[in-house]
Amino acid sequence: MxxxxxxxxxxxxxxxxxxxxxxxxxxxWDEVKYCSKRCSSHRSKK
Structure with a gap:
């Protein structure tokens, strides 16, 4: 483990x-950029 x-x-x-x-x-894993769905949905705000 x-x-x-x-x-x-x-x-x-x-x-x-x-x-x-x-x-x-x-x-x-190579394609994952955001830690959560929340961050993924806020990607355009930053």
Whole structure:
């Protein structure tokens, strides 16, 4: 089992907070840009 610290992380361009790899993003991790649906929907405001 992996520790959370070992997971890949990215920085959300909207809220500028780090977010970790999630199993549901396993196949599309390279395409993931936003940490949540909320940030994704606010992408045009910034």
């Amino acid at each position: 992996r520790k959370k610290a070992d997971l890949a992380t990215k920085i959300c361009p909207i809220c500028e907070k780090p977010f970790s790899w999630r199993r549901k993003w396993a196949k599309v």
